[in-house]
Amino acid sequence: MKYNVGYVPGTFDLFHIGHLNILKRAKEMCTHLICTVSTDELVFEHKYKKPVVPFTERIEIVKAIKYVDEVVPQINQDKFSQWYQYKFNAIFVGDDLKDTQKWLMYEEQLKPRGVDFIYFSYTNNTSSTLINKALLDII
Numbered sequence: 638m639k640y641n642v643g644y645v646p647g648t649f650d651l652f653h654i655g656h657l658n659i660l661k662r663a664k665e666m667c668t669h670l671i672c673t674v675s676t677d678e679l680v681f682e683h684k685y686k687k688p689v690v691p692f693t694e695r696i697e698i699v700k701a702i703k704y705v706d707e708v709v710p711q712i713n714q715d716k717f718s719q720w721y722q723y724k725f726n727a728i729f730v731g732d733d734l735k736d737t738q739k740w741l742m743y744e745e746q747l748k749p750r751g752v753d754f755i756y757f758s759y760t761n762n763t764s765s766t767l768i769n770k771a772l773l774d775i776i
Contacts, residue, residue, distance in 0.1 A: 639727075640667040640725075641667065641669065641726055642671065642673075642724060642725040642726050643664070643728075643729055644673070644723060645660060645663050645673070645705075645730070646672075646675070647672065647675065648675045648688060648765050649673065649674055649675075649698065650680070650690050652698050652699075655731070655759070657702070659670070659730070659731060660672065661704050663704070663727075664704035664706075666729070669707065669725070670707070671705075672702075672707070672709075673710065673711035674695050674699050674710060675711045676710055676712055677692045678712075683714065703763060717747065720747055721756065726753065727755055728752060730756060730757070731756065731757055732756040732757060732758055734756065
């Protein structure tokens, strides 16, 4: 394993194959995989919408995934405080976040502390946003 502790933050609303792929690939690269699941309040705060699946259900779904060793609520987006608490060596996310202002700031904060940022290919044909839109179109 390349990393001792890996970290995957996410909302995990309408859990789909893209979510599973990130968790599986992250676990292949680390000994212990921590996954945070955003609370409903945090999702609303940064996406301005309520998740379709409530937090209590989303966290149970992620806990059931065999690739995940530890699941914790994500109550804020402060990756530095999360690193301070969990001491992860790598963050794994989709490449749709790469080079965004927010993630460049996280890299600036955490790379000096030895944290690697691994951006996996985004699953173009599947996302919670696309699933949500398809459901709304059906209704």
